[in-house]
Amino acid sequence: MAGSSVPDQQPAVTGWVPTRALGRAVLLTGLLLVAGVVLGRIDLIVLAAPFALGTAYALRRRPAALPQVWVGGADDHLVEGGEMAGAVTVGNPDAVDYDVAVVRARVSPWLRVERAGIAGGSLAAERMADRPFVTSVPAAEAVDLELSGTALRWGRHPIGPAGARVAAAGGLLVSRAVIAEPVRVPVYPRTEPFEAVEAMPRAAGLVGAHHSRRPGEGGELAGVRIFAPGDRLRRIDWRVSLRARQLHVAATLSDRDAEVVVLLDVLAEAGRSGGVSGAASVLDTTVRAAAAIAEHYLHRGDRVSMLEYGPAARRLRPATGRRQYLTVLEWLLDVRVESSGSHEPYDQVFGPQLLAADALVVVLTPLLDERSAQMLARLARSGRFVVAVDTLPADLSPPKDRGWAEVAYRLWRLDRDTMVAQLREHGVPVVRWAGAGSLDQVLRDVARLATAPRVGAR
The missing domain is CATH 1.10.287 (Helix Hairpins)
Known part of the structure; x- marks a missing residue:
């Protein structure tokens, strides 16, 4: 468990x-x-x-000990839409049988219980996990209330609290209610299909899968040059050497890794989450997109870090490999939207210890707060390579409970479109998250701008 x-x-x-x-x-x-x-x-x-x-x-044999209750969930790597399994165990530590045991447990609404019942008995109907279950518990044994169903949404969802009351001595004695604390089952976000071009704005690590502009050991041919002390013999180009009557070697570009910073804007939430098969809120899109982007770049050997833009300013240090991907998933489970004052400072995001100068910064933001646009503009002015991913639901509908709500919603939409246009004028590409291929064209444009010569001011 x-x-x-x-x-x-x-x-x-x-x-x-x-x-x-x-x-x-x-x-x-x-x-x-x-x-x-x-x-x-x-x-x-x-x-x-x-x-x-x-x-x-x-009453010849009275019970001396209270029942014991445990709540547990399966140890499997549970992903949205996967099969959920849990159990509430009632143990009898006494030498007297419990004639009747009444067990009841609460389950998070994001864990849809489809089958529930005492182990070895019949299973109850769908969504009946919170009703009482009755069984008997022999002496020195335990009985399980098994719960199974589907995990509907990412997060840490509780199974429990669970309680049990038992009757013994032919129903003449009853125990007090024994309550077990809930156990939170981690449900990881479902990784949406995502692919991106291999071009990176600037690769800064020592090894990796991206071709840099710096000569070194790699697989990308950069040209042919005269042999120099220290060159490997296997690099000699014999065809050119015989023609020029002088040893020449093939020069290559080094393969280098890149650092990708996924910045999550958690200043505001919009939309209503419908679970894995329903509508997605801003937070749903943000977390699932962050998991997909991290999985893609970590699989390619790049360094990935996570950063929250909000009052908590949580940070996950950059690293590579499978362990970092599992750490990213655990980190994303604690993403929350936190409200704060309008003058809350967020300057800690722009520190050099958090955002390297050569890093590709992917900002997942709904652009619902003016501070988000200001943050993107500051990142662009600092010379970093920034890509803004719009996480606002496309089917967000205006409220219809008031007469002027729809008009106000249309005005807000126009103001937001103006904000997006201004960001693009400042050199911040803004694209909507759409799964595979969402960032292909944007990354090509950013990589082309990075390789272009820069004109210095006189």
Whole structure:
């Protein structure tokens, strides 16, 4: 199980209470005995004997320990739309059987429970996980309430809290409710198909898959030059050497990696999330696009880092490899939209220790806040290679509860379009996220601008 929670047990004196059945049995037995003695009727005493003997026989072995409850989820790498599995376990640490155990658990609405039931028994209908389940628990054993279904949305979704109450001694004693804390099941964002061109604005690492403009060991031919001390013999071009009567070697361009910074704008949220198969909100598009971009560049051997543009300003350091991809997925699960004051400073994003001068900065933003546009303009003026990805839902509809809402929405749309046009005039390409090929043309243009000669001011 991914996690479990065991409640603290209290002494048995306060943990078990008599039921109404025990009270009725004691009351009826006492009334019959008193009536038989007062009236001198033996038949009433004989009639009370079965109730007294039955109650004494049921209470001959009283439970001494409270039940134990665990909540757990599967350890599998769960992705949006995948099969979810969880369990609520009720354990009996006592030497006395529990005649009846009532188990109930809450589950996040983003974990759609399609089948729920006691292990080994019949499964309940869809979306019935929050109803009580009744079973018996033998001594020194445990019973599982199994939950299975579909994970609808990324995030850390709770299974629980879960509670159980048990009855023992023939239903004459009942325990207090034992509650287990919820366990949060990580659901990773589904990676949308994404491909990008191999051209990078500027590769700055030592090794990698991108061709740089710097001579070195690589697979891209840069030309032929005269042999120099230190050149490898296998680089000799014998055809040119025989023709020129002097040793010549083939020069190549070094293969270098690039650093990609994915900057997530978490200043505002828009749209309503419908899960993996429904409509996507701004946060859904942002997280899924960030996972796809990170997977693509990490697979190519580049260094990828994550950065939030918001009050928390969380940061994930650049690294490469499979471990970094798993770290990125864990980091994305904690992305939240945080509201803040209009004068909150966000200058920490522009520090050189966070954004390298040679890095490609991919900004995922809905452009709902003026500070987002100002941030993009400042990044462009600093000389960094910036690509803005528009994450605002295309089907965002205006509110219809007020008379002027639609007009205000149209004016806001025009103002936002003007903001996008101004960003493009300042050299910030703005493209809408559309999965595979979303950034191809933009990256080609950025790479072409990076290789063009720069004119210095006199």
